[in-house]
Amino acid sequence: MTAPAPVVVSSLRRRPIVLLLALGLVAGLMLAGGWLAWNARLEAGRERLRADGAARLAGEAASLMQLFDKHRHLPRLLAMDPRLLTVLGPDRPASAVDVVNRHLTSVGQQLDLQAVFLMDRQGLVLAASNWDTPASFVGWNYTFRPYFRDAMAAGAGVFYAVGVTTEAPGLFLSQALRDAQGRAVGVVVVKIGLGALERAWATGGEPLALADERGVLFLASREDWRYRTLAPLTLADRAALAESRQYGRHDLQRLPELAPLAALWPPVSPGGLQRDVIDSEGRHLLQAHRLEAWGWTLLLAADLRPVHRAAAIEAAALGLLGALAVAGGGLWWLQRRRLDERRHAALALEALQKDLAQQVAGRTAELMAANETLHQRIEALNEAERILQATRDQAVQAGKLAVLGQLAAGVTHEINQPLAALATCADNALKQLDRGRHADLRESLSLVGELAGRLGALVAPLKGFARAGSAICLPVAVTDALDMAETMLAPRLRETGVTIARRIAADAGRVLADRVRLEQVLVNLLSNALDAMAAAGVCGRVEIDVDRRSDGRIALQVRDHGQGLSSSASEHLFEPFFTTRSRGLGLGLVISRAIAQGLGGELSGGNVAPEAGSGAIFTLVLPAPSPSSPESSA
CATH class of the missing domain: 3.30.565.10 (Histidine kinase-like ATPase, C-terminal domain)
Structure with a gap:
């Protein structure tokens, strides 16, 4: 009869170990499933972000080309105007210069250009759309600018730079003017502002920037990116930039945030193909789009943190579902165990409620009696307070009367003199009336009025002082x-x-x-x-x-x-x-x-x-x- 006991004890001892192993296995499976779900969701999010970024880069590249196409023929059309050749001639009449100035001003205003100006073969500005402003280009020499040298050598030029005179950045499009023998005798330049494009980038979502062939960011949706470099500039690059004054006085320091793009620089992707890289911290997806026509590159930095959060949430949700399933099984077992405990607890609670009801009834009676006593005491205190306030008011009034009693002697002395004078004036008035001296009678009666007013002034303060009231x-x-x-x-x-x-x-x-x-x-x-x-x-x-x-x-x-x-x-x-x-x-x-x-x-x-x-x-x-x-x- 006693033989099975060791088997039961051994089984009870093994049960916690088996339970722990089962829980460990379930936890491991949930962790593995959560990691796989997180990794898959992360990769899918990155691919979607790559596709969105590529689409945006392609769209912005098309916008840039559209802006360029809109204005690229304008310098050639201006170069065909014979009035500009007249200004470039040896005579250069003042009236012709004035006509060209006004013509360039009209063109700049109609097409919303930053500036339009004409240079001779030595790079000296002879006419400009801003000729009548303090920042006029007239008289300045820009031979150091590549847009002038390229136009004189090849007929046309494209150059983005910060203005030497105005310090305003813009895209310079230039075209050479030729005489009858086909010689280049001057250059007409159109300066286009890209500020509107930059502001549109700032409201478009992820940070966007445009870099030149040296890796200098000259347009950016974030101000702290502008005029920064992807990689340190070489001495030759710095010398060339200093000679052309392309970016004015800007320091052109490296931007660490986009350092991973230096490995892709310059992007070897002919035909406008794109490249991308993820930074070392895994926080940004950096994408580049090459614009072969100008040697520029569009850059986009997409934030990966929302993708990480979404992947983490999905993995956590799967883990939570698994945990809920395990917890559900455990709760079912606990529920059955607790049913018996609740039945016993219900019986104990019923007995406790009966005892508590008796205690509450007794305490309620005590509280009602105490409350009645408290109401009586409050009424007694209110009555005492009313009596105290009435006594205080009576004491204040008594104090007033006591002070008035002390002042009575002085006031009596003050009143005696006007009263004596009043009696004298009244006696004199009767005599003056009997004798018909009406003028003297009027003076006596006037004095009587003054004396009566003086008596009233003496008594009035005491009357108001003695008045009772709260x-x-x-x-x-x-x-x-x-x-x-x-x-x-x-x-x-x-x-x-x-x-x-x-x-x-x-x-x-x-x-x-x-x-x-x-x-x-x-x-x-x-x-x-x-x-x-x-x-x-x-x-x-x-x-x-x-x-x-x-x-x-x-x-x-x-x-x-x-x-x-x-x-x-x-x-x-x-x-x-x-x-x-x-x-x-x-x-x-x-x-x-x-x-x-x-x-x-x-x-x-x-x-x-x-x-x-x-x-x-x-x-x-x-x-x-x-x-x-x-x-x-x-």
Whole structure:
């Protein structure tokens, strides 16, 4: 009964090894299949790219030949014009030169040519289409140009170069002019711009360039390719280029990106056949198309990276399909194994859900009770906040009335004098009425009006100051608030002889505050300063400095020259009912700080210096208004 056990154990031990070998075999087959698919797709992509490139090179070559055919007969037609021979004659009348200049200008404009010009047998330009421009060719000598030498020797010439005078590149087509004896007496030249062709290349897709017989790229869709070489130039080539000034001042350095084409240079492909090569990094397919008529070569650099990506994607897709097939088999086996586990898990989950439902029900009841308690506390806090706000407003109003009580004596003194004068004027008016002195009566009544206006001006600030209301923060001019505070304290200022010196920074002229409450704080601070200086027996000035702090808020400082704050006063400065004056209530600074905090600011105080007699300084900090804030009305 126990004999088969070793066989079972041995089988179980061999199973992982067999499974690993099978997985390795499948993985190897997938890798091999993916590599074969990638290689085949890559070669197909290269062939398609070769075909597309060959078609484009053939099309661009045809466009070049079409452009050449369009203009190649033009120099010969111009050479047949007898007016040009007249200019080349020994007399050379000025009128004939002018006629030829205008004729060449008309031809250049009609055919959209860069330039048309006429040279004598010494290479001197006698007439040109640009004769009336700052870049005129007239008077220049171009004997060093191959298009002149070829035309004088063989009758015609073709040459691409950068202009010596204009530094503009172009294709020069030349034709010799002959006299009655058949001798070459001059050369007519047509310069064609190929900029439009170059711009069309730039929008046509893959980079395209045109190289001369020395391997110099003189036309290119990429600017960094232009006037570069496929291989280093020989000393003889550089000497010939310098003599003809074909490419002006350009350095003609080698272009490493197209270095693999040097192996094909010059392309030995008569009849316009094409050659191609792949660079060492496998990133570009470089193709060349020979133009035998001119000795030029069209070059195309096609990007192989999209082909590589497409091949890699296809290989990866095949590998993924194989992996999915293997994974599908494994998933089928795992699915069967997990069915039993899910049944057991479902039973355990059902029991857990029942237990969880009981816990949720209990916690829900607790949360509902806690939520009800929280609502009650929030309502209590809101009620307390309303009571606190009402108490604060009442305290502010009480502070106003307390300040008004302190100002009552001064205002009474100010009112007594106008009242006495008013009574005198009224008595005089009655007497003047009885005596019929109407002119004097008018003057007395006018004085009565002036005195009544003065009384109204004395009472109006106190009336507005005492008005109750909630704080509304708007931009307030600091100067206006200080003016109102000084107006309410004017009797005390005259009585004590104290002056107020202001210094307001240019960028600190406005604050965001309730104007009436700001005036209440300023009156309180200035009144305390006057009391401190009166107690010290000092008759000087109270200094007010207003600046903008680094955090953007406005700081208003009130400094007196009294004895300063004692250590006890500094410690209890903002405590209710603490005062150093026999008549004080100890609420002024407390209310002022509450007002400052209600306006979004702060109020602090202390001594100017540790030494006795340095005076006290109080700082009120308020927010600055934004540019879009509405203005406060007076």
